[in-house]
Amino acid sequence: MIRLVRLFSTSVGDKLIVALTGGALLVFLLGHMLGNMTVFQGPDSLNGYAAWLQGHPLVWFFRFGLVAVFVAHVLVTVRLTKANRRARPVRYSRRVARQMSFTSRYMVLSGLVVMSFLAFHLLHLTFGVIQPEIYQLEDSQQRHDVYAMVVSGFRNPWIAGSYVLSILLLGLHLIHGAASLFQTLGINHESYTVLIRYGVYLLVTGIVLGYCSIPLLIFSGTVSLEGG
Numbered sequence: 001m002i003r004l005v006r007l008f009s010t011s012v013g014d015k016l017i018v019a020l021t022g023g024a025l026l027v028f029l030l031g032h033m034l035g036n037m038t039v040f041q042g043p044d045s046l047n048g049y050a051a052w053l054q055g056h057p058l059v060w061f062f063r064f065g066l067v068a069v070f071v072a073h074v075l076v077t078v079r080l081t082k083a084n085r086r087a088r089p090v091r092y093s094r095r096v097a098r099q100m101s102f103t104s105r106y107m108v109l110s111g112l113v114v115m116s117f118l119a120f121h122l123l124h125l126t127f128g129v130i131q132p133e134i135y136q137l138e139d140s141q142q143r144h145d146v147y148a149m150v151v152s153g154f155r156n157p158w159i160a161g162s163y164v165l166s167i168l169l170l171g172l173h174l175i176h177g178a179a180s181l182f183q184t185l186g187i188n189h190e191s192y193t194v195l196i197r198y199g200v201y202l203l204v205t206g207i208v209l210g211y212c213s214i215p216l217l218i219f220s221g222t223v224s225l226e227g228g
């Protein structure tokens with residue numbers, strides 16, 4: 001136990017925390033995407049799924065866990081980045097330094113975009129602040145009409161466009177993040193490095209296409225308020 005506490009107070013421990021919390025957020029993203037894709041099965045499916053989730057006895061446990069994982073991911077990444085900058089007695093060659101600062105700058109920037117998107121997304125669909133007129137709707141079974149909320153929301157070109165753009169940037173963050181996750185966990189043997197790299201591309205492309213398909217198919221009118 002003491003060894004475990006010691007490990008998590010070193011930079012190796014920090015890397016492990018970032019990798020494990022990143023992995024947990026990736027699992028959330030996959031689950032959230034699959035749940036949201038029930039929109040393609042019509043109002044009853046998405047509203048039923050949302051009602052089931054809201055009424056689940058573990059929903060608050062899950063929400064607090066998600067917030068804790070997210071906060072740990074961000075704070076430990078900041079600590080790690082600061083420590084890496086301080087602990088460089090021997091400078092990298094100019095090319096490596098340029099490459100590293102580009103990667104870390106783009107991870108920080110894309111991470112900031114994901115955080116701003118998340119704030120916007122929660123204000124939009126969880127708290128109903130951005131389009132309050134579509135938040136109060138109920139379906140014929142008196143359930144929160146999440147289907148009507150999502151479909152009406154993505155008919156607005158600015159809303160649909162900002163989701164698509166943010167999800168593309170989320171994809172950039174995930175590509176490097178998921179590849180680092182395997183590296184930190186030591187899953188990087190040369191005989192399957194290529195397999196892992198293509199696996200990461202495939203997973204991230206699936207996530208980006210899955211999420212983007214929702215605003216795109218709604219905005220194009222393929223998915224309508226009547227369902228389908």
Ligand code: HEM
Nearest residue numbers: 032036050063114118121125126146150163211212214215
């Ligand atoms: C097309 C894309 C997306 C759609 C349609 C969508 C839909 C939704 C909806 C409808 C809710 C509210 C659920 C409810 O209160 O019943 C929600 C909550 C949430 N979404 Fe998304 N989402 C999308 C993308 C994302 C992305 C990319 C992330 C993460 C970066 C994300 C993270 C969250 C979180 C953390 C919550 C709060 C969960 C909770 O209240 O327990 N969503 N989303």
